[in-house]
Amino acid sequence: NAGVTQTPKFQVLKTGQSMTLQCAQDMNHNSMYWYRQDPGMGLRLIYYSASEGTTDKGEVPNGYNVSRLNKREFSLRLESAAPSQTSVYFCASRMGGARNEQFFGPGTRLTVL
């Protein structure tokens, strides 16, 4: 039982390049999330998927797209990376119910030059 896994762990891109961050969970959770974490700003929600087949924008969606491939997998795509997207990206999944407890992956550290 691996929980939430993310690939890659580290990535360096040049401005304008594209890439996809992968996330998978094996806890049979319905909801999945993508956050970015910047120094002094906590975690900010980029996109989320309340259930398979649905996706919605969070607080900072500009420059990103997502795909809920199936119940297990939720990917985040940067079509044309910008230096402002340098950050640590976390995927999370939610067990459901009113308590809204989320379980996080280990993160992807992305640098855009």
Next chain:
Amino acid sequence: TQLLEQSPQFLSIQEGENLTVYCNSSSVFSSLQWYRQEPGEGPVLLVTVVTGGEVKKLKRLTFQFGDARKDSSLHITAAQPGDTGLYLCAGSVDSSYKLIFGSGTRLLVRP
């Protein structure tokens, strides 16, 4: 915009000391979580509180949810170096799928 303000932002204390971290908002939360994050890792859930006035204990950590469900505190008794990390509070409004995170309190416990 719903905000969760955490204080203090940084805390450096000696092993054995006590400390309290605060999480405040003008919004009413249906539930509130505390997470701890270590360098290079994702946040790990410590506790969830849902009832106004609720107090939960996890070994040397005591969590309290305010009566009006707008604020919370985390108290650590006799801190140890293993408590070092970033502590994040997060709340959800109206059972929303979304969590609002505070900016975090970075704790360093010196041996």
